[in-house]
Amino acid sequence: MLLLPALIPVLLLSVYPLVHGIVLGFTDAQAGYNRPVHFNGIENYARLMSNELFWSSFRVGVIWALSVTVLQFLAALGLALLLNQNLRFRGAARVLALIPWAIPPVIIAIIWRLMLNPTAGPVNSALAAVGLPHDINWLGDPTFALPAVIVVGVWAGMPQTTVVLLAGLQNVRSDLHEAAALDGAGALRRFWHVTLPSLRPVIFAITTLDFIWNFNQFALVYVLTAGGPGGQTMLPMLFAYNEAFKYGNFGYASAMGNVMVVLIALTLVFYLRHQAKERQS
Amino acid sequence: MKRRSTLAAVLVPALAVALGGCTSDASAGRVELTFLSVAFQDATVEATDDIIQSWNEAHPDIQVTVLQSNYDDVHDQLVTQFQSNTPADLIYNEASDLAGFAHQGYLADLSPLLSEELREDIPEKYWDIVTIDDRVIAAPTLVQSYVVFANTKLLSEAGVAMPSETSLSWSSLRELASSLTTESRYGVGWGLRQPASAMMNTALNYGGTFFDVDSDGSATIEVDDAELAVPDQVHGMLFEDGSMDPTSVTQSTAEVVPGFFAGDYAMFIGASYLAQQLTEGAPEGFSFSVLPPLAGDRGAAQAANPQTLSIAAQSPHQAEAAEFLEYFMAAEHISRLGQSDWLRPVPTSALEHLEQATAEIPVWRPLLETGADLVGAPFTRALDYPQWKLQYATPGLQKYFAGSLSREELAAFWSDGWASISDQ
Amino acid sequence: MTRSVPPSPLRHSIRLNLTRPMQYLALLAYVGFLAFPLVFLATAALKTPGELQSASGGILPATLYLGNLESALTKVNLLGALGNSLGVASASTVVVIAIALPAAYAISRARARLKGVAFAWILISQMFPFILIVIPLFLLLTSFGLVNSLAGLTLVYSVWCLPFALWMLQGHLAHVPLEVEEAGAIDGAGRLRVLSSIVLPLLVPGIVATSLFTFITAYSDFFFALVTIRDERLQTLPLALARFVGAEGVVQLGPLAAASLIATVPSLLFFALIQRRLSSGLLAGAIKG
Numbered sequence: 001m002l003l004l005p006a007l008i009p010v011l012l013l014s015v016y017p018l019v020h021g022i023v024l025g026f027t028d029a030q031a032g033y034n035r036p037v038h039f040n041g042i043e044n045y046a047r048l049m050s051n052e053l054f055w056s057s058f059r060v061g062v063i064w065a066l067s068v069t070v071l072q073f074l075a076a077l078g079l080a081l082l083l084n085q086n087l088r089f090r091g092a093a094r095v096l097a098l099i100p101w102a103i104p105p106v107i108i109a110i111i112w113r114l115m116l117n118p119t120a121g122p123v124n125s126a127l128a129a130v131g132l133p134h135d136i137n138w139l140g141d142p143t144f145a146l147p148a149v150i151v152v153g154v155w156a157g158m159p160q161t162t163v164v165l166l167a168g169l170q171n172v173r174s175d176l177h178e179a180a181a182l183d184g185a186g187a188l189r190r191f192w193h194v195t196l197p198s199l200r201p202v203i204f205a206i207t208t209l210d211f212i213w214n215f216n217q218f219a220l221v222y223v224l225t226a227g228g229p230g231g232q233t234m235l236p237m238l239f240a241y242n243e244a245f246k247y248g249n250f251g252y253a254s255a256m257g258n259v260m261v262v263l264i265a266l267t268l269v270f271y272l273r274h275q276a277k278e279r280q281s
Numbered sequence: 282m283k284r285r286s287t288l289a290a291v292l293v294p295a296l297a298v299a300l301g302g303c304t305s306d307a308s309a310g311r312v313e314l315t316f317l318s319v320a321f322q323d324a325t326v327e328a329t330d331d332i333i334q335s336w337n338e339a340h341p342d343i344q345v346t347v348l349q350s351n352y353d354d355v356h357d358q359l360v361t362q363f364q365s366n367t368p369a370d371l372i373y374n375e376a377s378d379l380a381g382f383a384h385q386g387y388l389a390d391l392s393p394l395l396s397e398e399l400r401e402d403i404p405e406k407y408w409d410i411v412t413i414d415d416r417v418i419a420a421p422t423l424v425q426s427y428v429v430f431a432n433t434k435l436l437s438e439a440g441v442a443m444p445s446e447t448s449l450s451w452s453s454l455r456e457l458a459s460s461l462t463t464e465s466r467y468g469v470g471w472g473l474r475q476p477a478s479a480m481m482n483t484a485l486n487y488g489g490t491f492f493d494v495d496s497d498g499s500a501t502i503e504v505d506d507a508e509l510a511v512p513d514q515v516h517g518m519l520f521e522d523g524s525m526d527p528t529s530v531t532q533s534t535a536e537v538v539p540g541f542f543a544g545d546y547a548m549f550i551g552a553s554y555l556a557q558q559l560t561e562g563a564p565e566g567f568s569f570s571v572l573p574p575l576a577g578d579r580g581a582a583q584a585a586n587p588q589t590l591s592i593a594a595q596s597p598h599q600a601e602a603a604e605f606l607e608y609f610m611a612a613e614h615i616s617r618l619g620q621s622d623w624l625r626p627v628p629t630s631a632l633e634h635l636e637q638a639t640a641e642i643p644v645w646r647p648l649l650e651t652g653a654d655l656v657g658a659p660f661t662r663a664l665d666y667p668q669w670k671l672q673y674a675t676p677g678l679q680k681y682f683a684g685s686l687s688r689e690e691l692a693a694f695w696s697d698g699w700a701s702i703s704d705q
Numbered sequence: 706m707t708r709s710v711p712p713s714p715l716r717h718s719i720r721l722n723l724t725r726p727m728q729y730l731a732l733l734a735y736v737g738f739l740a741f742p743l744v745f746l747a748t749a750a751l752k753t754p755g756e757l758q759s760a761s762g763g764i765l766p767a768t769l770y771l772g773n774l775e776s777a778l779t780k781v782n783l784l785g786a787l788g789n790s791l792g793v794a795s796a797s798t799v800v801v802i803a804i805a806l807p808a809a810y811a812i813s814r815a816r817a818r819l820k821g822v823a824f825a826w827i828l829i830s831q832m833f834p835f836i837l838i839v840i841p842l843f844l845l846l847t848s849f850g851l852v853n854s855l856a857g858l859t860l861v862y863s864v865w866c867l868p869f870a871l872w873m874l875q876g877h878l879a880h881v882p883l884e885v886e887e888a889g890a891i892d893g894a895g896r897l898r899v900l901s902s903i904v905l906p907l908l909v910p911g912i913v914a915t916s917l918f919t920f921i922t923a924y925s926d927f928f929f930a931l932v933t934i935r936d937e938r939l940q941t942l943p944l945a946l947a948r949f950v951g952a953e954g955v956v957q958l959g960p961l962a963a964a965s966l967i968a969t970v971p972s973l974l975f976f977a978l979i980q981r982r983l984s985s986g987l988l989a990g991a992i993k994g
């Protein structure tokens with residue numbers, strides 16, 4: 001019981017603000033000079049139901065988070081498998097592949113803004129060099145903005161995922177591989193029947209975390225496109241930020257946060273359940 | 282040893298931060314004012330700094346420091362600053378961004394603070410724009426208008442005479458643009474990544490007023506042929522005439538400047554402040570001119586959305602801030618800011634000052650002429666305009682110009698959007 | 706590939722010979738994709754404005770042009786911002802460790818039910834979107850007058866990093882068996898002495914990993930700084946850079962590239978120093994940079 005005082009700062013600094021945040025979602029808190037705050041029950045949520053822009057932003061968020069997580073995972077798995085091979089320059093490649101991790105998201109966004117600049121960027125120069133259309137403004141065209149931003153998201157998050165998967169690969173027991181090889185299993189079959197099953201817990205953990213992180217992404221897209229053009233990259237977090245800090249609707253924005261937590265939590269419960277079942281069978 | 286030095290490296294800055302949080306104004310009796318600036322072109326930043334520095338030298342007991350912001354961020358920054366009771370004392374912004382803050386009570390009423398000279402120096406139509414709820418919430422300083430810049434060399438090479446009428450109709454512009462379009466270049470470019478201001482301001486060419494605003498700032502919207510006329514002209518140049526560079530439309534205004542220099546388009550449309558970048562960055566042998574003001578069926582009128590200087594209601598030093606405001610509004614200061622940003626001064630004395638100072642520079646004449654036709658527009662007074670602009674006007678136009686929204690869809694998106702915001 | 710042909714030794718060796726080059730090629734592609742943007746940034750920072758605007762120019766600058774670096778350093782207060790970033794990140798790390806260490810100990814030695822509650826809390830808080838944290842914190846900082854101060858920002862980062870730090874630390878504590886403490890107690894050492902002389906040394910790797918996590922999170926954050934910091938001289942590095950990107954009406958590709966390059970160098974150096982530890986620390990949890 002002597003240990004309880006150690007938890008008081010945690011209660012003050014972590015539990016209190018988060019609970020306050022949840023509670024705000026049930027109030028009409030708004031910007032204004034000494035404006036009083038009232039509880040308004042589920043009014044915010046009733047309004048949210050019919051807020052088309054919020055749901056379209058939610059849809060963008062899901063597309064973004066899913067695409068980035070899946071692509072990131074596939075690309076990282078490929079890289080991790082390569083780095084797990086006994087290749088020369090493996091160490092150097094490993095360090096180089098970590099570069100995006102070392103760069104804060106704002107700078108990543110700036111770099112890619114320069115890369116994707118329609119008239120002066122190397123991406124369009126490269127396309128021009130091989131004779132492809134080269135006047136697309138990747139971040140400015142409603143059709144291409146989201147795919148372009150997804151590529152940047154994959155780039156930014158690949159190293160972490162790679163490192164985790166690589167660590168997982170190194171823990172796969174080599175005797176299982178040898179046994180399978182003796183049974184005449186080819187590389188692909190060994191990967192499918194030995195490597196992948198032993199990696200499963202790691203894959204779960206990292207895809208789950210990646211999904212949450214990606215869904216909550218802010219800085220990268222804020223600097224890349226600020227949600228434009230045509231609202232095509234308006235991630236939910238940008239949308240809620242605008243609601244709170246552009247339009248001053250703090251209660252309403254908190255309600256959006258609450259809805260996001262609940263929906264994301266439900267998705268994850270579903271995903272983890274499904275995975276747990278699969279493991280049992 | 283190594284570990285200890287690491288520890289020191291961690292602790293020292295931490296302590297510095299902790300201590301830094303406790304410093305306060307040590308010198309009593311001296312008033313410190315902050316000035317939120319949105320100046321972004323080098324020359325204007327310098328001019329602003331100079332004005333403030335000269336004030337500081339003359340007034341040791343009222344010191345002003347600049348907080349640098351920009352047009353994209355200033356609105357959010359004001360929301361957080363007002364809410365957290367830390368606003369700058371003096372706020373430089375634009376009129377259309379202020380209505381909401383004014384109704385929330387965050388902007389001081391300047392009427393008791395302003396001198397009679399200043400009141401008379403600014404035309405009444407501009408006072409109307411910044412008077413909300415019978416309170417004068419800002420002093421208007423400069424106005425921008427949208428103009429057509431032309432690459433004189435390309436025009437003469439193509440054998441096109443410089444239009445000499447008093448105004449340039451949109452259909453003449455389209456003809457001109459089509460005749461200047463070749464295999465390797467477009468007739469015209471327009472950086473419309475943030476299209477809302479340009480479209481709202483020029484809508485008055487066709488009498489597009491959009492809103493009907495009540496005295497409490499609430500408003501109703503009407504999106505009709507007049508409101509859609511200018512977007513239609515742009516759409517026509519993009520999709521029917523093929524005379525406007527579609528890439529330019531997805532870029533920011535200034536990103537289009539290099540393409541204009543490189544001859545990718547013979548003309549380009551933009552706010553008058555771009556003249557500064559054209560003058561500053563023009564390559565050897567490049568020359569440009571400004572075409573007569575654009576006009577629709579209602580003449581060459583554009584919306585006046587002036588830059589403004591306000592005082593925060595929360596400021597404990599409103600009287601001192603007002604003193605500085607008077608100083609800032611002096612003819613030579615506003616004229617200097619106008620020259621560095623290529624904008625038209627609102628105060629009459631400053632306008633005269635600028636007209637004299639720029640008499641030798643021909644480009645200024647059409648710029649000032651375009652500015653003379655500015656009139657107040659309802660959108661600057663509508664309470665929820667900033668939100669509608671961000672959530673509906675801008676994305677709708679972006680999609681319309683990308684061809685992914687039809688004219689009818691755009692009109693419906695705008696009207697329904699306004700309804701859903703003002704319902705709240 | 707036809708299935709009927711039995712694998713012959715010859716075939717096998719041919720395939721091996723092809724696999725290796727393909728693997729190297731793939732690795733090269735990966736490294737190119739991941740490293741090229743940084744190379745591009747470095748060269749763009751050294752190009753003249755004219756070179757930057759001409760799409761036809763090569764990757765390498767024609768001459769070493771230092772004007773961008775110069776204008777980056779004069780236009781943005783990069784060094785000041787770097788100092789702010791380092792200061793806030795260090796202070797947050799100290800605060801987080803000071804709070805999380807005893808708390809993690811309490812949780813790891815607590816009864817099962819409390820433990821369950823604590824874990825549930827930590828997991829839930831990981832899912833919390835920024836917005837639910839930043840609004841109450843912003844209102845809280847307002848009432849303490851800490852908006853627009855580095856102290857306030859430090860507080861925000863501490864709140865943000867605390868749950869994950871708790872998670873990492875208690876994970877490491879779980880590996881310190883109770884018997885070690887009991888053995889120390891039998892030897893007659895007081896509880897505090899046992900903690901400081903026996904448990905703490907065993908925890909050093911965990912503390913280092915947790916500190917790195919907190920430091921990096923605070924150092925690279927943009928969102929909280931955006932909401933909290935107003936004054937230019939209090940800006941952190943990401944905030945200063947994001948504001949330098951600028952609004953409508955300004956294009957300064959070269960200075961922007963130069964400023965980003967300068968800002969990236971400390972991160973890269975720091976990262977090079979810690980990357981080994983970081984990779985191993987990840988096994989205990991995971992880190993988002």
